[in-house]
Amino acid sequence: MINRIFRVFLFLTIIYSCNIGKTGNEINKLKAMETKNITNAADTATFGGGCFWCIETIFSQLKGVDTVLSGYSGGNIKNPTYKEVCNGNTGHAEVVQIVYDSSQITFGELLEVFFNVHDPTTINQQGNDVGTQYRSAIFYHTEDQQKDALAYITQLDSSKVFGNKIVTEIAPFGLFYLAEDYHQNYFNQNGGEPYCQYVVRPKVDKFRKKFENKLK
Numbered sequence: 001m002i003n004r005i006f007r008v009f010l011f012l013t014i015i016y017s018c019n020i021g022k023t024g025n026e027i028n029k030l031k032a033m034e035t036k037n038i039t040n041a042a043d044t045a046t047f048g049g050g051c052f053w054c055i056e057t058i059f060s061q062l063k064g065v066d067t068v069l070s071g072y073s074g075g076n077i078k079n080p081t082y083k084e085v086c087n088g089n090t091g092h093a094e095v096v097q098i099v100y101d102s103s104q105i106t107f108g109e110l111l112e113v114f115f116n117v118h119d120p121t122t123i124n125q126q127g128n129d130v131g132t133q134y135r136s137a138i139f140y141h142t143e144d145q146q147k148d149a150l151a152y153i154t155q156l157d158s159s160k161v162f163g164n165k166i167v168t169e170i171a172p173f174g175l176f177y178l179a180e181d182y183h184q185n186y187f188n189q190n191g192g193e194p195y196c197q198y199v200v201r202p203k204v205d206k207f208r209k210k211f212e213n214k215l216k
Contacts (some may be wrong), residue, residue: 021092044099045109045141045145046138046173046176047096047139048134049137050129050136051094051126053070053183054200055114055117057186057204058203060112062216063098065099066100068098069178071178072177073093073175075090075170077091080092082140084102088133095139096119105214107148112152113214116207117207118127123148123167138171138175146172146201174180175198187201
């Protein structure tokens with residue numbers, strides 16, 4: 001556990017120290033490279049479930065989750081900015097990259113939370129947030145994650161948990177680009193804003209009530 005925390009701390013320190021005196025594009029390249037490398041250091045999950053402000057807040061409250069970073073994945077251009085992703089032309093989804101301790105929380109438990117905190121049956125949409133960047137997606141890091149995700153979806157569809165068929169994208173993880181600094185820990189720093197009050201907070205409150213025994 002100590003080694004895992006140290007590796008996460010080292011990863012963030014590298015990003016910070018490398019950013020000094022560099023342009024925005026150079027910073028993004030470093031962030032993409034270093035964030036990809038962290039997948040070799042600990043158990044990692046990458047989920048897209050609408051606005052990353054919502055799911056970052058939720059997953060960061062789970063016991064066993066060490067780090068949650070907001071960013072972009074699944075696209076076809078390098079070093080995307082938030083503005084470019086919002087235009088819907090980069091192919092990226094807003095995602096969170098989760099570093100977790102599998103001795104405290106399993107990938108299956110993360111899937112359970114994931115499918116409870118967003119609607120996986122709407123294509124490229126979560127509520128009023130519409131666009132390919134808001135699609136439901138699981139970018140798997142291992143074959144086991146792929147199998148677990150597919151099996152979980154099959155079980156949910158067979159049980160008709162949702163009124164419609166699940167459309168969550170299941171794709172191999174490629175690159176993760178860390179979102180701009182102001183997107184990180186957004187809800188905790190901007191909880192009074194209207195979007196946070198009327199969109200994020202209800203999801204967080206519902207999550208905390210349902211998963212009370214899994215909270216830090």
